[in-house]
Amino acid sequence: MSNAGKRIPTDGxxxxxxxxxxxxxxxxxxxxxxxxxxxxxxxxxxxxxxxxGRVDIIRxxxxxxxxTVTVVTxxxxxxxxxxxxxxxxxxxxxxxxxxxxxxxxxxxxxxxxEVARILTEANFxxxxxxx
Numbered sequence: 133m134s135n136a137g138k139r140i141p142t143d144g145x146x147x148x149x150x151x152x153x154x155x156x157x158x159x160x161x162x163x164x165x166x167x168x169x170x171x172x173x174x175x176x177x178x179x180x181x182x183x184x185g186r187v188d189i190i191r192x193x194x195x196x197x198x199x200t201v202t203v204v205t206x207x208x209x210x211x212x213x214x215x216x217x218x219x220x221x222x223x224x225x226x227x228x229x230x231x232x233x234x235x236x237x238x239x240x241x242x243x244x245x246e247v248a249r250i251l252t253e254a255n256f257x258x259x260x261x262x263x
Contacts, residue, residue, distance in 0.1 A: 183257055184208075184256050186256075188258075189204055189247055189251075189258050190204075191203075192262070202240075203236055204237040215235075216232050222239050226243040226246045228240040
């Protein structure tokens, strides 16, 4: 059984015979707004993102077998996927483990300064709370 007759050439010779968008034109469409910034334009910067709110950074030892844990609480308006992404960035920056539990992020060890830096970069307002 030879597939020689059924092979598709990969040399770039013949193009596809049917393009569903080939017959479309932009005639009759309204023009694009002129005041939108071009993302590829050099020298154009994005406006700074709005402050995303206060988050508390707490150092805890109680109930953890004497181990210190940095806990970040008080997130408003972000979902679990973004919390997991932030936790992953904190773990990489601190070189430790961590998790997302009950709506807050737990990082192993006393890593409050590093965690605060990452949260500031993500436009949160970190506050050291507790002990």
